[in-house]
Amino acid sequence: MPSSNSVRLEDIARQLRISVATVSRALSGDARVKAATRELVLQTAAQMGYVPNSVARGLRKGRTYMLGVLIPKYDDAFFVEIVKGVEHAARSRQYKVLIASSEQSYQRERESTQMFQQGGVDGLLVCLCKETRRYQHFEQLIKRNIPIVQFDCVSKTLASDRVTTDDVLGARQAVDYLLNSGRRRIAYLGGPAQLEGYQNRLRGYREALQAAQIPYDEQLIVHSDHGARAGDMEVIANFLKKLQPLPDGIFASNDLLAILAMKSLKRMGLKIPEDIAIVGYGNSPFSTIYEPALSTVFQPAFEMGEQATQLLIERIESSDNESPLPFQDLTLPTYFIQREST
């Protein structure tokens, strides 16, 4: 039994002895209603504590003013920052945001997408989880006219806008800095290699070396799959112990790896940055906590969330138009942050 204990248009209408339609129009600022009536309606509505029922409106208009955002995980300041950006942009355009995390599971990604669809979102912001190889669950939304904007971890095969950060550039900035400060033997600590972002970071690393005419050396490369932290620590420690001669610089593809490397180096009795300089990636909160504070590459996560949301809203609101906008592919620049580790 629907509990209609709140004020409806009808209540206002009855109170003022006018029709529901006029009340509705007054409230939505329709020019066809007399200024005096509008005032009266606005006043009465406020006084009676009217709050529009957006479920009803949603049904009628085919719009819910809700956006879904699907991230791979919550325990990562990067994604949290993105969500902040999303909420910020959504709020300023009067959209609400539904949230879910796939926890890096394809299965849950599908479930959540389904949930968003039946929850009636007007559009979806999504960062693919690393297991994802098939995209029908997203294509289904698109077919139903629910636009998608991908961010960070994206697929080129989906008909959607995309917003990413320039990981090649970011890595170049990091490695260039090391090179400019005189380092020549620079190791690379890689994260999950199947992720495109990490591939790009490696690419940036190679490009930087190439530009400085330093040959690429396989021995200086290691990948850690970033499962348990203890596992990563072991991989890194082993890698560093075996490396002869030691590098004079390290570029880690994320801040956590950088910190694990610093921990290893400290235990080996090495000084940072004197003996070995180190740069991380992502500007995670960890980077300022650890000692020495980690130099790193800033990724504009908040801005990414904002821009993606803006694109999405534009696409939603232009969907009545016959001529569809072409898909955009935004790449946001990164920048280097110098701290104590270099």
Add this chain to the structure above:
Amino acid sequence: MPSSNSVRLEDIARQLRISVATVSRALSGDARVKAATRELVLQTAAQMGYVPNSVARGLRKGRTYMLGVLIPKYDDAFFVEIVKGVEHAARSRQYKVLIASSEQSYQRERESTQMFQQGGVDGLLVCLCKETRRYQHFEQLIKRNIPIVQFDCVSKTLASDRVTTDDVLGARQAVDYLLNSGRRRIAYLGGPAQLEGYQNRLRGYREALQAAQIPYDEQLIVHSDHGARAGDMEVIANFLKKLQPLPDGIFASNDLLAILAMKSLKRMGLKIPEDIAIVGYGNSPFSTIYEPALSTVFQPAFEMGEQATQLLIERIESSDNESPLPFQDLTLPTYFIQREST
């Protein structure tokens, strides 16, 4: 113009030459529809790719199966963990979650509450922001039969369930540990003193001392308002420098303060834990990153989110009942985590 490009009950009904009502009942597992028909409907629905329109259902049933969650900020692993718990519990009961952050602003708290209300949530989970002193925006929801569950930072004057962690206990666990390891002169680093949680931590500190028959010494107490990190650092450093004789233990009311203290102590050339043992509060991700790893008090944030959500859903689903459930006031236990700093 509502875009009805998706399959509706009517489409299935027409296809099978039966009525919409029967389709609806078949789908919802009503016993009154013949097994054969139900099968047929289920099959056709799946095949046509039917996805129920929950906006329409929401309008009819007066239920949206959406929960709102309002936190004071995103940049805090504690709240993120709570959101994870909320999503987990919500998902298992088929609820969706709308999210917003007040960013510690009373104004934004009100706006978000309003947004949730007009977004049609069935209930609201809320952690009060530290500015909040008046509660009419919440009372308004309650009056409209939208139940609220408060967590962490709560007001006793609101008619709602509450879930908190036992901060007095947590502080006692921390200080007891220091006392049991032979420390006698224990300093207290306080956070924002207006927050009840912090008052309770101080209380726990005092109770622990009292139980050990150690007099409470005002000189060992400092509060930092936790604005900018640099500001906190200065307050703490000054406090420690002036303190004569130095304490042999420190209990910090949150992990960040603990780490700032450790940084200060290291600069003063002191050894942790040999010279001074230190315990933080909250088990933030920082606590395992810093060296030495910080002993701390674990707060069951995920569980808090889960429990609060469960309470909320129960209240929502029992709201048809004439006899209202009494409000619950859950307090979850904390526990001490021993690491390198003690």
Add this chain to the structure above:
DNA sequence: GATAAAAATGTAAACGTTTGTATTATCTTT
């Protein structure tokens, strides 16, 4: 002051479900 034009308001249908009640089909029982 009659008429046309413009402005303001009203009527009713629609959005896609769910559900109380009415109707029809099927089965029992005699």
Add this chain to the structure above:
DNA sequence: AAAGATAATACAAACGTTTACATTTTTATC
């Protein structure tokens, strides 16, 4: 095979808006 009981289905209203279209009121023009 007629009656009643029961099972299965259909009809139609309702949820609170928005909006196309119809109607009434006001204003302007002669």
